[in-house]
Amino acid sequence: xxxxxxxxxxxxxxxxxxxxxxxxxxxxxxxxxxxxxxxxxxxxxxxxxxxxxxxxxxxxxxxxxxxxxxxxxxxxxxxxxxxxxxxxxxxxxxxxxxxxxxxxxxxxxxxxxxxxxxxx
Amino acid sequence: xxxxxxxxxxxxxxxxxxxxxxxxxxxxxxxxxxxxxxxxxxxxxxxxxxxxxxxxxxxxxxxxxxxxxxxxxxxxxxxxxxxxxxxxxxxxxxxxxxxxxxxxxxxxxxxxxxxxxxxxxxxxxxxxxxxxxxxxxxxxxxxxxxxxxxxxxxxxxxxxxxxxxxxxxxxxxxxxxxxxxxxxxxxxx
Numbered sequence: 001x002x003x004x005x006x007x008x009x010x011x012x013x014x015x016x017x018x019x020x021x022x023x024x025x026x027x028x029x030x031x032x033x034x035x036x037x038x039x040x041x042x043x044x045x046x047x048x049x050x051x052x053x054x055x056x057x058x059x060x061x062x063x064x065x066x067x068x069x070x071x072x073x074x075x076x077x078x079x080x081x082x083x084x085x086x087x088x089x090x091x092x093x094x095x096x097x098x099x100x101x102x103x104x105x106x107x108x109x110x111x112x113x114x115x116x117x118x119x120x
Numbered sequence: 121x122x123x124x125x126x127x128x129x130x131x132x133x134x135x136x137x138x139x140x141x142x143x144x145x146x147x148x149x150x151x152x153x154x155x156x157x158x159x160x161x162x163x164x165x166x167x168x169x170x171x172x173x174x175x176x177x178x179x180x181x182x183x184x185x186x187x188x189x190x191x192x193x194x195x196x197x198x199x200x201x202x203x204x205x206x207x208x209x210x211x212x213x214x215x216x217x218x219x220x221x222x223x224x225x226x227x228x229x230x231x232x233x234x235x236x237x238x239x240x241x242x243x244x245x246x247x248x249x250x251x252x253x254x255x256x257x258x259x260x261x262x263x264x265x266x267x268x269x270x271x272x273x274x275x276x277x278x279x280x281x282x283x284x285x286x287x288x289x290x291x292x293x294x295x296x297x298x299x300x301x302x303x304x305x306x307x308x309x
Contacts, residue, residue: 008301016164018160022151022155022156025159026148028173033181
């Protein structure tokens with residue numbers, strides 16, 4: 001009996017196979033593709049503009065950060081000299097982490113502050 | 121950019137290769153060639169021509185977005201079918217909470233709609249309506265197997281269901297179809 005149902009299914013699906021007209025459907029699909037491409041371009045352009053604006057707003061802070069980083073080797077050397085006398089190697093690494101963490105936190109806070117000002 | 125006349129004479133692998141590098145007329149040619157095939161599959165799954173066409177458009181849009189990542193031009197047909205099946209399964213999950221079942225569960229075999237009353241089958245064999253009584257995952261396996269002639273392992277590739285689940289869905293789906301068809305007035309059963 002099940003094979004009878006199988007035969008019916010095969011015959012039904014074969015007879016129900018239609019050659020559907022392509023033109024209207026293809027036009028509709030390509031309209032969706034065009035809309036998708038337009039949206040993608042708008043999003044990409046917006047993202048690029050936002051990135052440029054954020055970098056422009058953060059430029060002074062980035063410059064300060066670079067200057068601070070430029071002065072970092074001197075600080076590190078002094079810390080290293082101290083470490084010879086007072087600090088263990090592990091505590092020197094902790095100080096370096098602290099210095100880097102404070103700088104990263106400062107940059108992050110400035111970025112968030114600018115976001116709040118611009119996008120709130 | 122290739123002219124539509126040139127594209128029509130190319131074999132599909134070449135057209136797919138062009139579409140993969142972003143050639144829009146090539147993709148349009150693929151839509152033209154594959155639309156009838158894909159719409160027919162989705163019509164059998166949905167039982168609704170308008171919905172099937174909408175899902176087919178979504179599948180083609182997904183294809184446009186992902187064709188650059190397609191590894192082999194030869195695999196385009198199977199890949200497109202997989203996209204269509206997943207678009208349909210997503211639609212089922214979104215619109216029919218009763219179908220939010222694990223496809224591996226035996227519960228998935230249960231009908232999601234009321235079985236047809238015997239009087240509704242009086243006008244003759246109505247397999248489309250009988251198919252509509254099957255749960256979506258079961259209907260999917262039946263359609264892929266009997267309408268598209270896919271083997272069990274091909275169905276596993278397309279749907280992502282385990283092989284045991286596919287076999288079980290087909291076997292129990294056939295049994296259910298047999299019961300529904302046998303319930304018709306005047307049937308021998």
